[in-house]
Amino acid sequence: MESAVQFGWSSRFDDGWRKGPWTPQEDKLLVEHVNLHGEGRWNSVSRLTGLKRSGKSCRLRWVNYLRPDLKxxxxxxxxxxxxxxxxxxxxxxxxxxxxxxxxxxxxxxxxxxxxxxxKGKPTCRNSDKTRARSRFIRHQQEQQNQHLQHQDLQPQQPQQQLQLQHTAAMAQEIQEMAAYMFPAPYNMFQNIGEHLNVGSTSEEGSPEDGPEMAWGNLWNLDDVNDARDAAGEDIGGFSFGG
DNA sequence: AATCGTCCCAACCGCACTCTC
DNA sequence: AGAGAGTGCGGTTGGGACGAT
Structure with a gap:
């Protein structure tokens, strides 16, 4: 008979079901079961595999961690x-x-x-904001580097043109959405089409400014927050950061 | 080096919906 | 039609990792 101690400090039993972190053995049993029987019928997993896990727990583990197509x-x-x-x-x-x-x-x-x-964690302080800003800037830099490397290697492919079209469509939607959510002067989306270099302006834009880079430039959310903080107000119920 | 605060993520809980009998 | 079982979803919690002080 297994004990909670055997599975670690946080494992416990409740109504006969084991709870807490999954072990590799349990993962293996669950994967084998899904490979054999497919997804679904989670409540029968314990009966068929001997796992002391509830159906809900099995489903969650599979969906969030074990599925092979997870990125x-x-x-x-x-x-x-x-x-x-x-x-x-x-x-x-x-x-x-x-x-x-x-x-x-x-x-x-x-x-x-x-x-x-x-928004609104009482424990959130300025340091959080600073760190979030740093993290976002890092994101942007990485993205720009990736984009530049990508462009050095390849001419524009049809797939990229499709991506441009998709980007243009998203730009349109965001522009409409942002006009509602971020009234001036907070609305940094107003000329998103130009920044994204898509749609009607795409022929005029410089080839160095691809959509990826533009997305990176777009989401400087702290600017919104700073403006909001300065004004001492909430913007459209849409919350960013601390 | 120790302590503290935050980030990140796995996992649980409760509720609602759907399916089956 | 209605009850119970099964499933999905959103909210929340707990704890390790990591960086700052």
């Missing part, structure tokens, strides 16, 4: 942009947002949002 690693600035846009549109519908980000889970997006953009 590991940090949220990219581009993904961050999408998250912000979709959250502005749909609110806290994390699973809906996650569907637009292949390989990312609702839990991951939810955590990311709470860490980076959720």
């Amino acid at each position: 590991r690693g940090k949220i990219t600035p581009h993904e961050e942009t999408i998250i912000l846009e979709l959250h502005a549109r749909w609110g806290n519908r994390w699973s809906t947002i996650a569907r637009s980000l292949p390989g990312r889970t609702d839990n991951e997006i939810k955590n990311y949002w709470r860490t980076h953009f959720k």
